[in-house]
Amino acid sequence: MKIGTGYCHGTFGELVQGIINENDPFLIPLPIQLYSKAVFLPRTNVKEIEANNNKCKARKACQLLLDKYQINQGGTLVIQSQIPTGKGMASSSADIVASLRAVANCFSLPLTEKLISEIATKIEPTDGIMYDEIVAYDYLNGRQIETFGSFPELVLVGFDTGGIVDTQQFNQTRKTYTNYEKQQLRKAYQLSKKGITEHRRESIFEAATISAKINQKVLPKKHFDEMEQLAEIYQGGLVVAHSGTVIGILMDPNQQNLNLKKLLIDIHAKTECPPVTMKVLT
Known part of the structure; x- marks a missing residue:
């Protein structure tokens, strides 16, 4: 027994989110370099x-883990996070995953991705960020649908x-x-799969944009039209937090003549919001 530590990254919303196979909810997370x-x-x-x-969700998750292994001992859980809350960036999911990893590390408990998913989903809908690879994930039922591998190198500018x-x-x-939106979500799913498994950035950008447009009806974002315009001009993909407040543009860092400084200036000029640049985890 020792002091246990655990980490987990957050996300910039989701690459794609919606339903597949008529009624099965799914998302494909977009991991970034912010951590709990x-x-x-x-x-x-x-x-x-x-x-x-007041990290009660993480505390409850850890208690479920100890109960599973019949460990009748507690302790103090201390969480530090770089991830803003209430923005759709997986802050509470990252807290839960990092905390489960810390407790497992302390007591040398076996902790699989599947077990983390099962426990996290008992607390709240979660984001599939417990998996090492990018997955299509049923966020309501904690079910891994399919594994895609890892993202190619991407840069993200958002706010x-x-x-x-x-x-x-x-x-x-x-x-x-609508039936058309269901068809588009199936297309976005397949584009995501192709884009991630084959490292085809243009497919990833198209998938993200399709999903962002559909979500605009569900949870509208300010400055959506301006960002969609800029994504097209800069040959990137529009990405949003489907249950949050952030919006951004995915870019190929190796794109010829890419001028990130000008993109930052253009976003600020059109939206009056200060954008930041982030790296997508690969």
Whole structure:
């Protein structure tokens, strides 16, 4: 038994999100280099877990893990996160995954991606970020649908449109799609699969844009039209948090004549929002 540590990355929303096979919910996460870090300090005289900053979801998840392995000992869970909350960037999912990894590390418990998924989904809809590779993931039922591998090198320029979204409450609302939108989501799924497995960036950009357009009816984003215009001009893909507030443009960093500085200036001029540049995890 030792002090346990665990990490998990966040996301910039989702590459694609919707339904597949008529009614099965799915998402494909878009991982970025922002992290949650969890540290678990075991205490021999305590049977329950205490967590800092009211991190009750992560605490509950860790308690479920200890109960599974019949460990009658608690401790203190300390979480530090770079990921903003209420923005659709997987902040609470990252806290849960990092915390489970910290507790497992402390007690040397076997912890598979599938087990993390099962526990996380008991707490709330989750994001599939517990998997090492990019997956298509049923975020309501915690089911891995398909594994795609890893993203090619991509750069992302985006910003927060403001406000917050309660993801748990948002996901309780039933989403309806027209037959055309269902067809488009199937197309986006296949484009994502092709783009990630074969490292075809143009397919990834097209998939992201299709999904972002469909989601604009579900959860509208300010400055959507301006960003769509810029994505087309700069030959990138429009990407959004489908249950959050961020919006951005995916770019090929190796694109000839790519001028990221000018893109940043153009985004600010059109939206009056300060954009930032991020790297997508590969």
